[in-house]
Amino acid sequence: MVLGMGLLTRQDQATKDASDILGRLWANESGDLGIPIDVVRIARKLGIDVLDVEMDQGISGAIVKELNADPMIMLNQSDSSNRKRFTCAHEIGHYVRRSQEGSPDYAYLDRRGPLAAQGSDEGEVYANKFAASLLMPELEVKRRFKKDATVVALAVEFLVSEDAMNFRLQNLGLVSAGRSL
Amino acid sequence: MGVKVPPDSGAAVARELAQGVREGKPSTQAEDLQNAGQVQILKFRGVYAWVLIGALVGQLIVADVVFILYACLGVGWNISQPIIGAWLGAAVVQVIGVVLVVTRSLFPGAQTLSPRA
Numbered sequence: 001m002v003l004g005m006g007l008l009t010r011q012d013q014a015t016k017d018a019s020d021i022l023g024r025l026w027a028n029e030s031g032d033l034g035i036p037i038d039v040v041r042i043a044r045k046l047g048i049d050v051l052d053v054e055m056d057q058g059i060s061g062a063i064v065k066e067l068n069a070d071p072m073i074m075l076n077q078s079d080s081s082n083r084k085r086f087t088c089a090h091e092i093g094h095y096v097r098r099s100q101e102g103s104p105d106y107a108y109l110d111r112r113g114p115l116a117a118q119g120s121d122e123g124e125v126y127a128n129k130f131a132a133s134l135l136m137p138e139l140e141v142k143r144r145f146k147k148d149a150t151v152v153a154l155a156v157e158f159l160v161s162e163d164a165m166n167f168r169l170q171n172l173g174l175v176s177a178g179r180s181l
Numbered sequence: 182m183g184v185k186v187p188p189d190s191g192a193a194v195a196r197e198l199a200q201g202v203r204e205g206k207p208s209t210q211a212e213d214l215q216n217a218g219q220v221q222i223l224k225f226r227g228v229y230a231w232v233l234i235g236a237l238v239g240q241l242i243v244a245d246v247v248f249i250l251y252a253c254l255g256v257g258w259n260i261s262q263p264i265i266g267a268w269l270g271a272a273v274v275q276v277i278g279v280v281l282v283v284t285r286s287l288f289p290g291a292q293t294l295s296p297r298a
Binding site: 036038040041044052053054055059062063064066073074075077084088106107108110111159 | 191193194195198201202206207208209210212213
């Protein structure tokens with residue numbers, strides 16, 4: 001129960017942190033968010049170097065921060081652009097969390113597969129929630145969902161995969177699990 | 182191919198990847214959306230330009246050939262002025278219409294990106 005509460009708090013924190021970043025680095029003067037969110041641009045505004053790198057197919061990306069060096073996000077160059085966008089947002093999540101903790105040196109590798117999305121590791125849960133909140137801000141999703149949009153249309157608009165959008169809609173309680181539009 | 186992934190060595194593999202990049206492992210700056218969009222627009226603009234030129238040349242040839250055949254074989258060059266005007270006018274309108282549709286509708290700007298981007 002305590003662990004559950006802890007994870008819930010972490011997820012709420014991830015949503016809040018993503019919202020803060022969007023407000024600070026992406027929203028225009030009147031607070032409007034341009035959709036789709038350009039996470040590579042946001043990463044660069046945070047001082048992170050973002051590179052496409054050849055890597056094993058089992059890896060979707062990584063972030064490395066070493067002492068006295070700028071953080072570096074590496075994305076699997078053979079991935080689709082939508083996949084890379086999610087990976088980049090996920091790695092930014094690691095960066096934000098570790099920055100809050102004041103960590104000067106860390107490294108994360110993100111592997112592919114269903115377990116990656118359902119990980120129970122606190123850092124991964126945070127990064128996944130952060131990525132979803134950064135790419136698919138709740139208010140923007142709900143606003144567009146009201147217009148009788150389909151998952152495909154929303155996924156295209158936000159430049160994310162249909163799976164990611166479907167998962168987001170379920171998490172926001174807009175569709176029930178196992179059902180898609 | 183890249184680094185193989187042994188289980189439970191994520192951070193070490195990540196550092197190995199980063200080290201490889203710093204030592205010259207092939208890598209490119211990830212494209213942001215605006216640049217990616219511009220690259221795509223430029224790429225397709227070139228393709229569309231050639232397709233458009235080909236289509237227009239083809240259309241003009243067909244229109245002229247059909248017109249000449251009609252004039253020569255159909256009516257023995259005895260064509261009334263309104264028919265000549267209508268025929269050539271329609272060809273010009275089609276050409277201008279195709280150019281307008283392609284240039285105005287197929288290359289929208291990146292207005293969806295945030296102005297602060």
